[in-house]
Amino acid sequence: MLAGLDVPTGGDVRLAGEPFSGLDEDARAALRGRYCSFVFQAFHLVADLTALENVMLPLEIAGADRARDKARHWLARVGLGKRERHFPSQLSGGEQQRVALARAFAMEPALLFADEPTGSLDRANGDQVAEMLFDLNRDHGTALVLVTHDPALARHCGTHHELVEGRLSA
Incomplete structure (x- = not known):
């Protein structure tokens, strides 16, 4: 609901002061495109693109x-400047997630949604991606909404909330 991918059955969600939840899907998509970027657990890279x-x-x-x-700048920022011509199938999971981070930050979003950004990575790659995520967040002032099952990753967040059986924990 925060990202406007679903609408609430009650209440209102606002983005940049606009009644996000009251807009139709096209208007929500346009507003989301101006302010938000996403990083997913499954990377969502286009296989036929470098x-x-x-x-x-x-x-x-x-x-x-x-x-x-801009794309070259962000690939260099995540340590992949020399891998720009590689297709996703030629990259490791950690490298693919770093491409996803570069793609998200290249849009210079005000708000970044990261859904289990380290969930499909081994510990070393997960730690590296998390460090980059927080560094880029800090350096560019992007608000970060991070969803994770990893308590260690959650502890790095300035504020965290826990959902327990579908309810916000006190």
Whole structure:
């Protein structure tokens, strides 16, 4: 509901002061596109596009200037500058998640939703991705909404809330 992917049965969700939950799907998508980016557990990279093209894709859809330069900058920031011509199948899970991070941050979002961003990674890659996520969050002032089952990752968050059997825990 926070991301406007679902609407509440009661109450209101606002994004940038606008009644997000009261908008139709197209209007929610447009507003979400201006303010939000996503990082998912399953990466959601386009298999037929290189790492560079995957990062460029949302920039080009948004009509951003210098999409290629921005994508290269963000791939370098996540340590993949030399892997920009590789397809997702040629990258490790950790590298694919770093491409997903670069893609999300290239949009310079005000709000980043990260759904289990380390859930499908081994501990070393998960720690590396988490460190990058918090570094990029801190360096760019992007608000981060992180969903995780990992208590160690949750402890890195400034504020955290726990859902227990579908209810917000006190």
